Amino acid sequence: MEKISNLDKKLDLIDKLFSLAFKLGVVVGGTVLLFYCWKIGYFPQDVSVGDGLLFILLAIAFGGVYLFFVVCLTSLGLSLRPVWHGLQKLFLLLLKGYERVSGRTASYTPFTIEKGGFELFIFAIFGLFFIWGFSFSDIKVLSTLVLCVWGCALLWSTYQQNSREIDLLERSDNFTDEESKRLKRLVDFQPFLLGVILVVPLLIGGVSGKLLDGAMRLANVRADAAVVHVKEPYVKYAAEFGVKGLQSNFGSDYSKFEKTSILFNGFGKNIVIEVEGKDGRVALVVPSDHAYIVQR
Structure with missing residues (x-):
């Protein structure tokens, strides 16, 4: 009976994951489609029931492609953790030199990029291909893509750090009112972080138009x-x-x-x-x- 109960729990978890993936694909893909329609200045008219079903299928496809793109960029950013921390150390040295010369104290909060697992390197390789492909056609895109890779990695690291802090606060037997407010702020902020990670490539990636056009070509739209x-x-x-x-x-x-x-x-x-x-x-x-x- 215990094995059957565990199996039911696993099946229920898989069902919830598929449901979440479907909803996320529709939302993200639908947003990407609407963004493309806004880009070309046209929105479909007199859409039939069959067209609506096609829209959902295209939305799921676009959502999958775009989510894969975001995961690859984020994985690449996490894999480049030593590079980001090395650049930060160099910046801190320059900042100390500035403080000595100017006599002023500069305010700076160091960031920490989470250490990724080995499985991220596979996605990171695809991320490199994405950057090479987009930069090959337009070298000016390279700088914004590098910023995008760092931004996605930083936001995901912040999400992970907040998750650990939330877990510690929830395990605490008795915590103060300030800790209770802190817990609520963190819990409310987590979905916002994930949303920002999803839109960062569209906003600062410099490749939103090319990515949308490429996805539309794949769908024969x-x-x-x-x-x-x-x-x-x-x-x-x-x-x-x-x-x-x-x-x-x-x-x-x-x-x-x-x-x-x-x-x-x-x-x-x-x-x-x-x-x-x-x-x-x-x-x-x-x-x-x-x-x-x-x-x-």
Whole structure:
């Protein structure tokens, strides 16, 4: 009976973990999708029940990709613990030199990065690949990515340190009112820390646009090179922005637009395309039944 009871507890724990992962994937993935829609300036319209299910599936997929990205950056930051502490020692030496020269006392609170386990090195390797890939296309991203890696590691370390302090306070038989307030503040602050860790790569990573675009390409929502045949009257609307199409084999009502980027396609009644106009790239919203996409 004891073995059955233990098995039930393990199954219940697994069920709760899967439920939490599903909810977290939907929330994070949905946030990422909405962030992408805000980025391109378009939100899906007339979404059907089937489109809603597709949205949930895409949200889970994007949430998984993004969470993997955050875990890899955080693991890389924890693996670089000796580097961060070495830089901090160097900074403290420079700070002491400044205090001697200026005669002023500078205020600085040292940070501590937690020591990660061996399993983190696997994710850290993927984190290096991420940094190399994003920095290869834009070297200016490197500095913000390094800051992002350090920030994620510092926030996760703070979360771990707070968890240990919470555990000690909860085990205490009798603690003062000040300790009780401290415990409440720490417990309330923990979810905030996790939330900040999730948004740090989007805010200071310098790669949010590329990460979102890459995730959309994997889901076939976005394409960078396609030929689109657009039906009237949307050809005339495009002409108002200085965008002229070529003759199309689909008929006289259609015009062909080459070197077109598909910004959004997959659910909702419209697609969003980006074509070259006289004043640069122009984004156009076209109903799905008025456009045929030919991807190369």
